[in-house]
Amino acid sequence: MGKEILEMxxxxxxxPGVRALDNVNFTLEKGEILALVGExxxxxxxxxxxxxxxxxxxxxxxxxYLDDELVRFENTREAEExxxxxxxxxLNLLPDLSVAENIFLDRHPLNKFGGIKWEELYHNxxxxxxxxxxxxxxxxxxxxxTVGKQQMVEIAKALSLDTRILVFDEPTSALTESxxxxxxxxxxxxxxxxxxxxxxxxxxxxxxxxxxxxAVLRDGSTIGDKINISEVTLDEIINRMVGRNIDxxxxxxxxxxxxxxxxxxNVSVTDPFNPDKKLVDDVSFAAYKGExxxxxxxxxxxxxxxxxxxxxxxGKKRExxxxxxxxxxxxxxxxxAIDSGIALVTEDRKEQGLLLDKDLVMNMTLPSIKNxxxxxxxxxxxxxxxxxxxxxxxxxxTPSLDVFVEKLSGGNQQKVVIGKWLIxxxxxLILDEPTRGIDVGAKTEIYKLMxxxxxxxxxxxxxxxxxxxIMGMSDRIIVMSEGKKTAELEKSEAxxxxxxxxxxxxxxxx
Amino acid sequence: MKKFIKNNGTFIALIFLIxxxxxxxxxxxxxxxxxxxxxxxxxxxxxAVGMTLVxxxxxxxxxxxxxxxxxxxVVTLLMQAxxxxxxxxxxxxxxxxxxIGFFNGFMSAKFDIHPFIITLGVMTIARGLSLVLSQxxxxxxxxxxxxxxxxxxxxxxxxxxxxVIALILSLIAVFKTSMEIKNGDKVRxxxxxxxxxxxxxxxxxxxxxxxxxxxGIPIPVSxxxxxVIAGVYTLSRTRFGRKLYAIGGNExxxxxxxxxxxxxxxxxxxxxxxxxxxxxxxxxxxxxGASPNLGNGxxxxxxxxxxxxxxxxxxxxxxxxxxxxxxIIIGVINNGMSLLGISSFYQMIVxxxxxxxAVMIDxxxxxxxx
Numbered sequence: 001m002g003k004e005i006l007e008m009x010x011x012x013x014x015x016p017g018v019r020a021l022d023n024v025n026f027t028l029e030k031g032e033i034l035a036l037v038g039e040x041x042x043x044x045x046x047x048x049x050x051x052x053x054x055x056x057x058x059x060x061x062x063x064x065y066l067d068d069e070l071v072r073f074e075n076t077r078e079a080e081e082x083x084x085x086x087x088x089x090x091l092n093l094l095p096d097l098s099v100a101e102n103i104f105l106d107r108h109p110l111n112k113f114g115g116i117k118w119e120e121l122y123h124n125x126x127x128x129x130x131x132x133x134x135x136x137x138x139x140x141x142x143x144x145x146t147v148g149k150q151q152m153v154e155i156a157k158a159l160s161l162d163t164r165i166l167v168f169d170e171p172t173s174a175l176t177e178s179x180x181x182x183x184x185x186x187x188x189x190x191x192x193x194x195x196x197x198x199x200x201x202x203x204x205x206x207x208x209x210x211x212x213x214x215a216v217l218r219d220g221s222t223i224g225d226k227i228n229i230s231e232v233t234l235d236e237i238i239n240r241m242v243g244r245n246i247d248x249x250x251x252x253x254x255x256x257x258x259x260x261x262x263x264x265x266n267v268s269v270t271d272p273f274n275p276d277k278k279l280v281d282d283v284s285f286a287a288y289k290g291e292x293x294x295x296x297x298x299x300x301x302x303x304x305x306x307x308x309x310x311x312x313x314x315g316k317k318r319e320x321x322x323x324x325x326x327x328x329x330x331x332x333x334x335x336x337a338i339d340s341g342i343a344l345v346t347e348d349r350k351e352q353g354l355l356l357d358k359d360l361v362m363n364m365t366l367p368s369i370k371n372x373x374x375x376x377x378x379x380x381x382x383x384x385x386x387x388x389x390x391x392x393x394x395x396x397x398t399p400s401l402d403v404f405v406e407k408l409s410g411g412n413q414q415k416v417v418i419g420k421w422l423i424x425x426x427x428x429l430i431l432d433e434p435t436r437g438i439d440v441g442a443k444t445e446i447y448k449l450m451x452x453x454x455x456x457x458x459x460x461x462x463x464x465x466x467x468x469x470i471m472g473m474s475d476r477i478i479v480m481s482e483g484k485k486t487a488e489l490e491k492s493e494a495x496x497x498x499x500x501x502x503x504x505x506x507x508x509x510x
Numbered sequence: 511m512k513k514f515i516k517n518n519g520t521f522i523a524l525i526f527l528i529x530x531x532x533x534x535x536x537x538x539x540x541x542x543x544x545x546x547x548x549x550x551x552x553x554x555x556x557x558a559v560g561m562t563l564v565x566x567x568x569x570x571x572x573x574x575x576x577x578x579x580x581x582x583x584v585v586t587l588l589m590q591a592x593x594x595x596x597x598x599x600x601x602x603x604x605x606x607x608x609x610i611g612f613f614n615g616f617m618s619a620k621f622d623i624h625p626f627i628i629t630l631g632v633m634t635i636a637r638g639l640s641l642v643l644s645q646x647x648x649x650x651x652x653x654x655x656x657x658x659x660x661x662x663x664x665x666x667x668x669x670x671x672x673x674v675i676a677l678i679l680s681l682i683a684v685f686k687t688s689m690e691i692k693n694g695d696k697v698r699x700x701x702x703x704x705x706x707x708x709x710x711x712x713x714x715x716x717x718x719x720x721x722x723x724x725x726g727i728p729i730p731v732s733x734x735x736x737x738v739i740a741g742v743y744t745l746s747r748t749r750f751g752r753k754l755y756a757i758g759g760n761e762x763x764x765x766x767x768x769x770x771x772x773x774x775x776x777x778x779x780x781x782x783x784x785x786x787x788x789x790x791x792x793x794x795x796x797x798x799g800a801s802p803n804l805g806n807g808x809x810x811x812x813x814x815x816x817x818x819x820x821x822x823x824x825x826x827x828x829x830x831x832x833x834x835x836x837x838i839i840i841g842v843i844n845n846g847m848s849l850l851g852i853s854s855f856y857q858m859i860v861x862x863x864x865x866x867x868a869v870m871i872d873x874x875x876x877x878x879x880x
Contacts, residue, residue: 313766338768352766355759357826366756366767373749380747420767 004068005030005196006051006165011062013046013055020046021060022220028165033187033197034226035207038217038241039411039439044200047217048167052086053079085158086167089437091150093157095143100125102142103157128156131193132186147299148179155186166190167198170437172206176299177500184210202439203466204234216240238440250447250472257475258289260326261459262310262342262428267320269302269309279305281483282320287428287459292450294474295463297503302483303463304347307430311344312337324427338367343421347432347463353417356406360398361387363405364420371423390419395445411442418446422453429453430461435469447473467496479503519871520818520835527839531846538849541724548720549796551841552734553578555834556789557808558815559741560782562833565816566745566758567778568825569618569625573610574786574812576636578805581606581790583640586649586800595656603787610636611783615776625779633809637802644802651798660795663726672727673717676735680710730792737785741830754778758825814861815840818868839864 006028013021021043028034038044050060053073064071066082073079093102100121101108109120125138134152142150151171158166168187172180187197187210201207207214208229214237215226223240263286271277280302287293295303309318312331322329324340331337337344346352355363364387365372372383387401394415398408405416414434421429431450435443450460450473464470470477477494479487479502487502531538557574564571581602588598614632618625651657664672684706721727745751753774756764765771789808794800819836821828843864847857 311766333768333770334766335768335770344766346766351760352762355756355763355826358755358759362752362756366764366769369749369752369769373752376748376750378747378749378752 003030004028005066007063007065007068008047008051009063009065011047011050011060011064013043013050013060020220021050024062024217024220024222026215026222026226028196028198030196031191031194032213033191033199033211035211035214035229036198036200036217037202037207037214037237039441042217042241042439043220044217045169046220048086048169048198048200051079051165052076052084052167080161080163083162083164084167085161085163085165086169087151087154087158087171089170091147091154093142093150093154095141097142098139099129099136099142099145099153100138102153103128103138103160105157107160124160125156128160129153131159132156133189134186146179148175148182151175151179151183152186155190159190163195165196165198167200169200170202171199172201172203180206202437204237205468207237208234241440250469255290255454255475257291258457260286261289261324262287262461263323263326264310265321265323267306267309267318267322269305269314269318272317278483280309283480283483283485284320285478285485285488287461289457289459290454291475292454292460292462292473294470294477295461295480296465296467296470296477296499297480299465301480301503303480304432305483306480307344307432307461307463310337311342311430338424338426341427343367343424343426343429345417345421345429345431345434347436349413349417353420354405354413357404359404360391360396360401360416363416364390364423367420368424386423387419390423394419394422394449411438414438414442414446418449426458428459428461430463432463433465434462435464435466467499470494470499471496520820520832520839520868524835524839524842527842527846531842531849535846535849538846541720543845543849544716544720545724545728547841547845548731549728550845551837552728552730553789553793554808554811554815554840555734555837556737556785556792557782557812558819558833558837559737559830560778560785561809561812561816562741562819562821562828562830563745563754563778564625564782565813565821565823566754566825566828567775568758568761568823569775569778570629570813571614571625571779571782572629572809573614573632573636574782575805575808575810576633576640577607577610577783577786578790578793578808579800579802580610580636580640580643581787582794582800582804583644583649583802585791586651586794587643589651589653589656590649595653599791602791603784606790607784607787608780609783610786611780612776614783615779616772618779619772619775637806640802640804644800646802648799648801651794651800656795657798658795659729660792660797662729664729664732666722666726669721669726670718672732673714673721676717677710677714680713681707684710730796733788733792737788738830738834745830750774750777755826758827760826811837811840814865817865820872822872823869836868 004027008024008026011021011024012019024043024047026034036044036047046055049055051064053076056074057072071082073082103125104121109117109124111117122138129136129138129152132152132155134149134156136145136149136152142153145153155166171183175183187199191197199207199211211229213226213228214232216223216237218241265284267280267283268278269280271279283306285293295306297303308314309320310322310331312333312335315332322331324342329336329340331340331342334344350356355366361383365383372379372386384401390396391398391401396408396412396415396419398412405413408416418431418434434446438446450462454460462470462473464473471491471494474494475491477487477489477491477499478485479489479499481503487498489498537543557578561571561574584606585598585602588601589595593601610632614625614629617623618628663669684703687703687706745754753764753769756767756769757771757774761771790805793804797804815836816828816833817823817836818839819828819832819834821832840861843861844857847860848854
């Protein structure tokens with residue numbers, strides 16, 4: 001590791017009514033991978049926005065030194081020119097343009113008539129991509145690449161700007177295991193070539209594997225100096241993040257499997273854009289009262305499609321039968337599923353779970369709106385009372401019931417989505433990636449809640465891409481690969497290797 | 511206070527407009543002129559209430575003007591053919607307004623086609639139909655009672671009683687809202703309460719002065735008020751209203767939460783179709799006849815009222831009260847400029863400018879709060 005390249009000193013950033021950053025200090029060395037961790041709302045994103053010029057100088061207090069020189073960016077362009085790049089969680093690319101155009105968005109090589117020199121453009125793009133050992137044709141449309149490859153293009157774009165400090169904001173949340181491995185190789189190579197990296201992530205295993213050091217943010221302040229990764233345990237990091245002990249990340253309770261509640265027989269869904277491909281291919285399983293059923297698999301294995309099919313999203317195009325408590329259900333729409341007693345906490349809370357510019361009451365009573373009205377008229381008093389109860393029960397942190405849910409932090413938003421389905425009082429609760437992108441504290445609360453529900457007799461089904469979560473929480477695990485169910489494992493039989501083997505479609509000795 | 515101005519910008523603009531016009535033209539505030547003005551607002555206002563619901567769903571209905579024309583033609587033709595007045599009105603409301611609305615809503619929701627396209631087509635079809643049915647000429651109204659609907663008045667004494675009841679009801683509503691706020695954990699909004707009381711009383715005085723000192727409440731105006739009350743109640747208190755805000759906010763979320771999008775959308779277009787038919791019937795009655803070109807361009811005034819009233823074109827945000835203020839602003843501008851002798855050519859330009867201004871202010875406001 002080399003000399004100090006970046007120092008952020010006493011950074012303070014105020015928003016109306018809140019101090020988002022309160023005297024943040026940290027340093028970054030040349031060729032260092034620094035993990036920046038903290039719960040949602042701890043100020044990580046704000047800090048990176050200050051660094052990258054999204055919040056220009058007079059809007060924050062404190063000093064930023066690049067190579068011991070005080071810098072005050074007035075816009076993102078200045079930060080880019082100084083060599084600071086960010087790979088955002090949501091990729092910032094244009095799917096209808098070619099890979100090369102995405103890399104050199106407004107920096108095309110031009111001939112004297114102002115036309116683009118295409119061959120030179122592609123050649124330059126190839127040069128940048130080869131730095132990442134990426135075999136991507138710069139001529140094809142970006143939208144034709146997988147998410148993992150698109151991210152590589154984003155990294156290439158940053159490198160083409162002579163980036164010296166590269167920030168990754170939750171880069172792996174949409175990647176498959178193999179894509180993550182590829183990404184880590186690239187990040188390690190970048191480090192060897194002298195690029196300094198700030199790596200923001202919720203996933204402790206990644207940090208352990210990748211980072212040289214860790215800096216922790218809590219409530220807008222840095223907690224202690226950055227620490228060398230070899231001198232600290234994961235528990236200690238988590239302690240610093242939440243400011244309290246989390247003895248057990250997965251509060252497992254042993255339940256006894258009782259009667260069968262949901263039974264799914266031979267469910268198939270054909271890809272609407274490709275009639276030869278099955279998104280879900282002849283899947284059968286059952287969920288019992290008193291247990292959590294985990295559904296594991298890689299991205300694109302058909303897990304979300306399976307639960308969507310059960311929930312009526314594909315309407316009449318779904319094949320197969322669904323039984324609830326022995327009775328055959330005729331589910332043609334989500335409304336039918338809800339009426340039958342099935343609830344689905346969707347994967348994407350912003351696009352599918354929440355009315356972002358509506359208040360908590362409206363969001364939480366929406367699926368059970370019938371219970372809050374006579375034939376026509378809403379019972380607003382009952383609505384508020386029930387919502388208030390659940391806000392309290394779920395420990396949702398909000399100034400009042402009347403704020404728009406977009407103002408809440410990710411963890412609290414997720415609790416609102418879960419709350420809206422709890423109010424429906426369903427027999428089956430399906431959770432699709434219930435803890436994605438939320439902080440450790442909120443995760444544990446959601447796990448406890450799942451256990452509570454199981455205790456009350458709800459059949460809980462959880463999809464998760466995080467193996468420790470699936471193994472920690474589930475009593476039984478279904479593994480899917482390419483639309484098919486490849487394994488059904490009892491908790492005792494499940495370990496990371498076994499699950500991965502079935503998830504990659506490798507059936508081993510069988 | 512600053513917040514109050516920001517939240518009630520269009521209302522304050524309306525007050526200013528009225529003050530300026532009352533200085534510029536001495537006849538503007540006369541009871542006779544105000545009665546006329548309100549009557550003009552009525553025809554557009556009734557349609558605009560329906561349009562509010564449509565735009566709340568991030569949709570649009572271009573066919574309302576043609577529906578007005580077709581309804582006027584059909585109702586007069588039916589009566590000419592000897593059908594009784596009430597039956598003719600009923601058939602027109604259902605057969606013209608209801609059917610057109612159902613077609614608009616069902617087609618756009620079922621096949622996921624933007625209502626702009628469906629209603630654009632229906633707009634042309636309905637206009638063509640009214641030309642065919644009327645053979646391109648005006649049809650006179652022969653029924654005396656029918657003419658009363660559009661041009662008649664509720665006598666002064668019953669008018670007065672209605673106004674007093676309305677005042678009491680509106681005060682009760684204001685207090686009830688404030689009581690509810692007290693029961694819940696909502697922050698009590700004193701400014702809103704005072705504003706509500708002032709508005710009720712001022713509204714009463716204006717209505718009293720306008721209607722009682724002239725000839726009483728015009729029948730179309732009373733119908734408009736009923737439509738507005740029903741609309742406000744539907745949006746703020748009913749399950750249906752709640753669903754509309756949810757669908758407008760995010761259709762996918764609403765659908766995944768078990769809301770029947772097809773049914774709600776179809777319902778909204780049916781309501782708008784029927785309200786347009788109401789306007790068409792009132793217009794035929796007031797004009798004592800139906801011309802096939804009646805209602806030409808009405809969709810633009812209705813859409814403008816909704817937009818000036820603060821309903822978001824993106825859906826999910828908006829109120830009927832806002833739309834009513836928007837409709838009154840448009841009415842005041844039309845009426846005021848006519849009084850001042852400004853040619854209708856210039857009136858169009860001014861209206862256009864105001865629509866753009868209203869949307870600009872709205873967008874800038876939102877950007878500031880975001």
